[in-house]
Amino acid sequence: MIEKHFHHQPTFTIIPLSEGSFTVDKTKIFYPFEKDKDHLQQRSVGSLLVEVQPFVIITSTDILLIDCGLGFSKDGELQIHSNLKSNGIKPDQITKVLISHLHKDHAGGLSKMDKFGNYHLSFPNARYYVQRKEFEFAIETGFPSYMSEEISALKNNPQVEWLNGDGMIDNSIQYQMTSAHSPFHQVFWINNGAEKLFFGGDDAPQLQQMKNKFVAKYDFDGKKCMELRQQWWQQGQEEGWTFLFYHDIKTPYYRMIKKEL
Secondary structure, eight states, rough: OOOOOOSSSOOEEEEEEOEEEEOOOOOOOEEOTTTTOGGGGGGTTEEEEEEEEEEEEEESSSSHHHEEOOOOOEETHHHHHHHHHHHHHOOOGGOEEEOSSHHHHHHHGEEEOOTOOOEEESTOEOOOEEEEEHHHHHHHTTTTTTHHHHHGGTTTTTTTEESSSSSTTTTTTTEEEOOSSSSSOOEEEEOOOSOOOOOOOOOOOOHHHHSOHHHHHHHTHHHHHHHHHHHHHHHHHHHHHHOOOTSSSOEEEOOOOOOOO
């Protein structure tokens, strides 16, 4: 079977920044879930069990952050900041922040509130890459899926690179607007010639979803999500991609061994 992990040293350093496991239902509220003592059956009907897991990717030129977590704080410090520090990375070392979409579990940590109640971007030396239409839609739509105040720190900010559709960043990061999980959702490929990482955000959030055909009711276009997952899984096998899974409670990332023709 081709689905194996490589044993040699990867060309990228991949650091999952897990914020924990949660259940979420139609209220869009994230309730912490402790796997060794909580039971999914005791949560409300339709609850999904998910990890919330941004990623740091260290390349030869960048320290990338992909999505930003829930934005929870403990003792006055953002959880994503403390998670970075525990991995030996300072928040001001992040050079690029790639945002798949602005739902609150992916965008909560992109900004932080000061003592006067104003929000500022939480990675002071980073370029933020955001689809312009996603931002406009998020501000217009608001609560409960989007936290308008938190993401308003992006507006008119010189750190933000507004994207329109598909393209490339620095000849090594490809982005594609899929309009699948949300109307202006985007996915990323990071390629250094030796290894190709794929981050599908909520179009491809868990390993199991790549292997099973199903249409999710919570997606903007569930059929398109299903078709894209099948397409990416096949292409990933053929080209030996490494998949990053934001919501997988067991498998943060998964390396495919390239099919030999």
